[in-house]
């Protein structure tokens with residue numbers, strides 16, 4: 382009975398006929414074909430080949446073989462009644478050395494993917510940078526080198542020229558907070574760099590590249606809808622103690638405000654004292670170039686974080702109270718299942734008058750799915766998606782400018798440092814045989830979108 386009540390609550394019609402429904406993916410996580418047809422090495426190719434970097438020694442050389450199976454997988458998008466398909470372009474497939482000679486085979490491949498989507502009546506949404514920097518550029522400092530602004534705009538220009546006649550929705554970058562934090566501060570993602578001296582320039586150059594890339598798109602494709610995406614977790618203090626509250630404000634500034642605020646013209650959040658050291662990377666004129674008037678902002682929410690004051694945590698004096706220590710429902714990532722997080726995040730970002738439109742460009746959950754007799758039953762994912770969507774609806778009814786929702790993700794895939802262990806897909810993948818099985822969540826989403 383309960384599930385019928387929920388089903389009515391998240392009936393597609395209640396979101397309005399203009400609401401955009403989709404599913405999101407990323408090149409590294411699905412394509413495989415790591416060295417096919419002239420593709421250059423990416424920082425992830427190099428990182429995952431190193432011992433001990435990826436759980437269970439996994440790598441993404443084959444992943445879900447989307448490169449060769451894109452027609453089959455786009456057919457599945459269609460079979461699930463999903464009208465919008467978000468995928469990313471691999472920079473080193475287009476420019477094997479990051480800059481310089483273009484790899485025509487890479488252009489041909491994405492032309493084929495785009496054309497096949499359109500042929501199936503599916504709208505392609507492109508992310509230009511989902512973390513696979515050409516390794517040749519990392520050898521020159523990667524995101525810590527200010528020259529990346531030019532390297533990136535060269536790449537964006539080529540993509541706009543080659544694909545802009547058919548692609549209407551563009552996302553310049555995916556979750557800059559994650560690739561700079563995990564990749565240039567903690568070193569747990571590619572390229573494996575650590576420390577504040579790498580993190581701060583990477584952040585500043587990422588912001589400047591986001592806006593520079595967006596300007597290229599605007600100039601070359603005046604009709605395009607231009608956005609960029611951010612990870613965001615709803616932050617709550619561990620207690621009412623002023624120190625915990627102040628710690629939560631700092632973590633919120635770091636995780637949720639660090640990129641969006643300069644882009645909206647508000648500058649870097651003043652609450653983060655560590656950003657004082659950023660000054661040395663900021664050149665005259667930069668402040669004006671940090672800003673861009675995006676058509677939409679993509680928000681990606683999975684959970685909330687509880688924050689505590691922590692004297693010994695450098696730079697931020699705050700720490701996260703792990704979900705597994707809080708006796709709360711968890712996903713296979715160890716993230717709390719907390720549907721109201723997406724509501725609070727929508728309310729929080731809705732407060733910025735400069736944001737015109739919000740798409741939830743990722744939401745979903747990993748659970749330990751198993752195939753049994755050709756079927757995969759994943760009731761926890763169905764419940765998760767329903768509960769989060771109910772919260773999206775609540776925010777929408779209260780006037781939040783949320784215009785769409787994309788599930789993360791189509792098929793089980795390569796979850797970065799976690800390898801193939803966490804399964805996020807609406808479709809199960811047997812990584813030995815590459816067989817796909819639509820999970821009950823996939824069937825549920827197909828019914829919702831029918």
Ligand code: NOJ
Pocket residue numbers: 407410555556612681743789796805
């Ligand atoms: C955000 C990232 O964009 C995506 O690549 C990742 O797989 C999901 N979150 C789940 O962690």
